[in-house]
Amino acid sequence: MSQERWEAFLNKVAQRLEEICAEADPGFDALIAAEVLDPIPLASAMSEFHARMLSLEKKIDDSWHQLGLEDDALREKGRALRKVIERRSKTLQVKKTAKAARAVKALAEVEMKRFATDTKCTSCGAPLSPTVLHEPSNVTCGHCRAVAVARPGQATLMLFQGSCLHAFGEEAALEADEWLDDAGDDVEAHRRYWRAYARGYGACVPGWTEQKSKELAEAKLGGIKWRLSRG
């Protein structure tokens, strides 16, 4: 009887998982469409989603203890479902965060085009042609020789200095992340993760190279290598 109750309970949790995700998915999309340059609404919706998923996982543990069953195979069913919930939660969060970052990127691309052609010298009004479009840089006016800092627009700064690149990296490494759960101290698995991350991170950064991906990955690996070297 307890076994049936356990299995019925797990089915209910699995169903609840589908309901929460089915509700959250279009909800995130609506926020992304409405608030491209303000990350706060999406972030709070996401932390609420995260909390709901965690409480679903906790329910599994609580019920297991309440039922007091002693059967490893049954316990494993609960653990497997916990893993599914964890993964679904992470995947949806990473994908929607990256989607929001792509919305910023689309705005930034429009901004950078305008920045390249429409920037004017603040002293004499002559057109400036900044060559660096993704971050502030010093530009000398060809007409009056005044030096001014040319600053790209808000979306551009958000794209290259904010959390967008991190979001692209996490999305690119989602698959490698799945294997990371079981990788433990396998440095190669961690390296695969950080290489995938770094390539995603740098994909839209001007001047990014595979060498930079390698360097970023090794820098990120530093902590793991340090931990392993100390046993």
Ligand SMILES: [Zn+2]
């Ligand atoms: Zn000038």
